[in-house]
Amino acid sequence: xxxxxxxxxxxxxxxxxxxxxxxxxxxxxxxxxxxxxxxxxxxxxxxxxxxxxxxxxxxxxxxxxxxxxxxxxxxxxxxxxxxxxxxxxxxxxxxxxxxxxxxxxxxxxxxxxxxxxxxxxxxxxxxxxxxxxxxxxxxxxxxxxxxxxxxxxxxxxxxxxxxxxxxxxxxxxxxxxxxxxxxxxxxxxxxxxxxxxxxxxxxxxxxxxxxxxxxxxxxxxxxxxxxxxxxxxxx
Amino acid sequence: xxxxxxxxxxxxxxxxxxxxxxxxxxxxxxxxxxxxxxxxxxxxxxxxxxxxxxxxxxxxxxxxxxxxxxxxxxxxxxxxxxxxxxxxxxxxxxxxxxxxxxxxxxxxxxxxxxxxxxxxxxxxxxxxxxxxxxxxxxxxxxxxxxxxxxxxxxxxxxxxxxxxxxxxxxxxxxxxxxxxxxxxxxxxxxxxxxxxxxxxxxxxxxxxxxxxxxxxxxxxxxxxxxxxxxxxxxx
DNA sequence: AAGTGGTCTAGACCACTTC
DNA sequence: AAGTGGTCTAGACCACTTT
Numbered sequence: 001x002x003x004x005x006x007x008x009x010x011x012x013x014x015x016x017x018x019x020x021x022x023x024x025x026x027x028x029x030x031x032x033x034x035x036x037x038x039x040x041x042x043x044x045x046x047x048x049x050x051x052x053x054x055x056x057x058x059x060x061x062x063x064x065x066x067x068x069x070x071x072x073x074x075x076x077x078x079x080x081x082x083x084x085x086x087x088x089x090x091x092x093x094x095x096x097x098x099x100x101x102x103x104x105x106x107x108x109x110x111x112x113x114x115x116x117x118x119x120x121x122x123x124x125x126x127x128x129x130x131x132x133x134x135x136x137x138x139x140x141x142x143x144x145x146x147x148x149x150x151x152x153x154x155x156x157x158x159x160x161x162x163x164x165x166x167x168x169x170x171x172x173x174x175x176x177x178x179x180x181x182x183x184x185x186x187x188x189x190x191x192x193x194x195x196x197x198x199x200x201x202x203x204x205x206x207x208x209x210x211x212x213x214x215x216x217x218x219x220x221x222x223x224x225x226x227x228x229x230x231x232x233x234x235x
Numbered sequence: 236x237x238x239x240x241x242x243x244x245x246x247x248x249x250x251x252x253x254x255x256x257x258x259x260x261x262x263x264x265x266x267x268x269x270x271x272x273x274x275x276x277x278x279x280x281x282x283x284x285x286x287x288x289x290x291x292x293x294x295x296x297x298x299x300x301x302x303x304x305x306x307x308x309x310x311x312x313x314x315x316x317x318x319x320x321x322x323x324x325x326x327x328x329x330x331x332x333x334x335x336x337x338x339x340x341x342x343x344x345x346x347x348x349x350x351x352x353x354x355x356x357x358x359x360x361x362x363x364x365x366x367x368x369x370x371x372x373x374x375x376x377x378x379x380x381x382x383x384x385x386x387x388x389x390x391x392x393x394x395x396x397x398x399x400x401x402x403x404x405x406x407x408x409x410x411x412x413x414x415x416x417x418x419x420x421x422x423x424x425x426x427x428x429x430x431x432x433x434x435x436x437x438x439x440x441x442x443x444x445x446x447x448x449x450x451x452x453x454x455x456x457x458x459x460x461x462x463x464x465x466x467x468x469x470x
Numbered sequence: 471a472a473g474t475g476g477t478c479t480a481g482a483c484c485a486c487t488t489c
Numbered sequence: 490a491a492g493t494g495g496t497c498t499a500g501a502c503c504a505c506t507t508t
Contacts, residue, residue, distance in 0.1 A: 004478090005477080006477080018401050018439065020398035020401075030493060032493080032494095041479050042480090042481095044477080046494085047477085061487090061494080062487080062493075062494055062495070063487035063492080063493050064486085070399060070400075071390070071394075071400050071402060073389070073402075074314055075313075075314055076312065076313045077313070078310075078406075079310055080311055080460075153308065153309070155306070159305075165303075166253050166255075167463055168463025169461070170459070171460040171461070171462065172459055173408055173430070174457025175451060176453065193429075194428075195408070195410040201308075216410060217410065218410050218411065222407050222410070223409070225407075239496060240496080240497080241496080265473075265474060266474075266475065276498050276500090278499090279497060281476090282497095295476085296474085296475080297475050297476070298474050298475065298504075298506035299473095299474065299475080299507085300475075301475085472508080473506085474507095475503105476503075476504075476505095477501100477504100478501080478503100479500085481498085482497080482498075484494105484496075485494085485495075486493075486494080487494100488491085
């Protein structure tokens with residue numbers, strides 16, 4: 001029933017900005033003015049301001065005021081799951097292999113270090129729409145091949161061996177030539193090019209610990225990303 | 236020289252989390268305990284907590300404590316600029332045309348409404364790497380065709396006619412068949428498939444006001460996205 | 471009842487910008 | 490000097506969870 005005052009103030013200001021009352025490069029009313037208008041304390045107003053700041057709508061300038069930011073249409077956020085919500089997958093191979101040159105380079109493998117590889121095809125409506133493969137440097141014993149399969153998503157495989165929150169993923173989406181072993185599974189001709197989603201799992205020190213890629217056909221549907229005024233608000 | 240105390244506290248806790256002292260699903264020390272340890276007030280500690288919360292590292296649970304969150308490797312952030320930092324572009328055509336069926340549908344155009352179209356090729360190292368086209372519903376007079384060209388980035392074209400911050404961009408990256416008029420410019424065969432970056436500019440009410448797409452060849456290099464522990468920290 | 475986070479106050483002093 | 494945001498305090502009362 002009763003909403004906190006700082007939420008109310010933030011909403012009023014946000015509406016003002018989205019309605020164009022406050023234009024980009026304008027200054028909002030000062031903290032003192034707002035505190036007086038709402039008959040509250042400065043700290044409460046500051047809480048409202050920090051919300052709008054986190055949403056990317058305003059930026060405080062020390063000694064001047066709160067400046068309304070111009071919109072940014074170059075920062076996008078995107079959700080990607082290796083197992084699309086609608087659709088199944090099928091394992092093709094789980095094995096310990098010598099990786100190709102490209103994978104060895106990406107994983108910075110020394111000598112002839114082996115990797116566990118997990119290959120799958122993703123299906124949607126009975127159609128094969130993507131080929132998925134994951135590479136993990138092989139160490140004797142741990143992790144066992146069977147072990148890795150218990151995890152739904154790739155980065156989870158590493159959370160037992162690394163501090164979970166110290167890992168991050170770098171993704172690269174590009175058009176690439178499809179390698180031989182993928183062609184047959186996808187029913188495409190050799191040398192055809194497909195959209196590829198490459199993911200490299202890295203530690204805090206940027207050491208690669210895993211690599212995955214998905215070759216996506218036209219049926220895959222594509223990736224969706226969002227940008228703009230309240231991208232950050234879309235919680 | 237002297238950093239604020241709340242920054243220090245946030246750093247200590249963050250380091251604790253990234254070092255694994257506090258594991259996902261653990262609770263951090265309570266506000267009162269931290270305030271006592273650092274000989275400060277609860278409000279200062281709360282400021283530290285709100286930082287870590289915004290970074291996606293912790294989540295407060297009313298009546299219980301601050302819970303360390305498991306990492307999320309499905310949320311990505313990405314920067315996309317229609318004019319790649321390294322490389323030039325060349326205008327092919329700026330015109331008022333009847334759009335194709337696909338564009339008319341995306342822009343929800345009524346009847347035989349015309350659009351302004353701006354077509355370019357993007358070059359990198361002397362090579363044509365992408366074909367870029369933008370569509371804007373045409374209205375008599377404003378906006379003039381010449382006018383639109385003054386803007387570096389697409390969404391800026393609309394900021395005079397709409398409240399800037401009320402617009403957002405929806406991006407879709409997919410593999411698509413290349414239309415006839417693009418083939419020649421890119422030197423690819425008809426019916427070949429390329430990676431396409433589609434962008435739809437929408438108002439607050441999800442009314443489309445502009446559409447752009449880039450057909451990217453292998454030379455384009457691809458898109459980079461980030462996910463993980465301090466994606467949000469990477470300011 | 472005791473402990474936790476959530477909201478809020480009425481001040482203080484500081485650093486920065488403008489006049 | 491006056492106005493702005495930045496940091497911080499020492500309380501208060503509330504809502505929620507656990508015992």
